[in-house]
Amino acid sequence: xxxxxxxxxxxxxxxxxxxxxxxxxxxxxxxxxxxxxxxxxxxxxxxxxxxxxxxxxxxxxxxxxxxxxxxxxxxxxxxxxxxxxxxxxxxxxxxxxxxxxxxxxxxxxxxxxxxxxxxxxxxxxxxxxxxxxxxxxxxxxxxxxxxxxxxxxxxxxxxxxxxxxxxxxxxxxxxxxxxxxxxxxxxxxxxxxxxxxxxxxxxxxx
Ligand code: ADP
Ligand code: 5GP
Numbered sequence: 001x002x003x004x005x006x007x008x009x010x011x012x013x014x015x016x017x018x019x020x021x022x023x024x025x026x027x028x029x030x031x032x033x034x035x036x037x038x039x040x041x042x043x044x045x046x047x048x049x050x051x052x053x054x055x056x057x058x059x060x061x062x063x064x065x066x067x068x069x070x071x072x073x074x075x076x077x078x079x080x081x082x083x084x085x086x087x088x089x090x091x092x093x094x095x096x097x098x099x100x101x102x103x104x105x106x107x108x109x110x111x112x113x114x115x116x117x118x119x120x121x122x123x124x125x126x127x128x129x130x131x132x133x134x135x136x137x138x139x140x141x142x143x144x145x146x147x148x149x150x151x152x153x154x155x156x157x158x159x160x161x162x163x164x165x166x167x168x169x170x171x172x173x174x175x176x177x178x179x180x181x182x183x184x185x186x187x188x189x190x191x192x193x194x195x196x197x198x199x200x201x202x203x204x205x206x
Contacts, residue, residue: 011099024124036100038089121165
């Protein structure tokens with residue numbers, strides 16, 4: 001994907017399971033104009049999750065057909081399930097000037113970085129491992145074994161932090177949401193092609 005073709009910005013949010021990515025993304029969507037990309041997954045829905053809103057829940061066969069049809073911007077296997085970002089919708093939104101946020105795992109984020117190096121990569125960290133365990137346990141959707149697997153992955157995941165542009169520690173939720181919103185605003189103030197166009201207009205006016 002070529003940045004010049006797309007007016008919207010692509011934000012990629014990753015971090016350990018339970019760090020609060022979903023919670024922060026929900027607030028971002030509610031409180032800004034950023035739109036979230038709904039991923040496709042082969043995992044079973046958790047209580048309260050809605051098909052087409054939380055994820056597009058699908059079978060492994062359907063997921064594989066989508067891979068063959070080159071329908072994903074990226075896809076990855078995470079904790080034994082498949083997850084993928086539907087490509088066409090993301091490209092359509094970006095070309096309409098809409099900012100898009102992908103809440104995806106680190107493998108997926110690294111793939112996006114290759115395809116779209118101008119993406120803005122944000123890593124969400126928990127304030128401590130004890131708090132992370134508490135949050136995953138509190139969510140009540142994983143078995144003890146699944147929780148331990150997610151916690152053991154965390155140290156491996158944080159070793160990729162240098163591939164990201166920003167890091168936000170999600171201790172107090174309001175503070176973390178404010179920081180992520182500030183990143184979105186700051187990224188829209190970067191010196192860019194649009195600014196050069198504005199300067200050209202100044203020259204014409206003078
Ligand atoms: P992730 O999407 O990273 O797996 P979630 O957004 O599902 O994480 O959050 C995991 C749990 O932690 C949820 O129950 C959520 O309500 C809670 N949570 C998220 N952020 C905070 C925070 N700053 N303080 C306390 N609890 C939080
Ligand atoms: P969960 O099952 O807890 O919703 O998500 C598990 C992990 O999969 C999280 O790290 C989440 O960010 C990641 N994930 C969700 N959607 C996608 C996706 O489309 N692509 C990739 N690569 N990871 C995803």
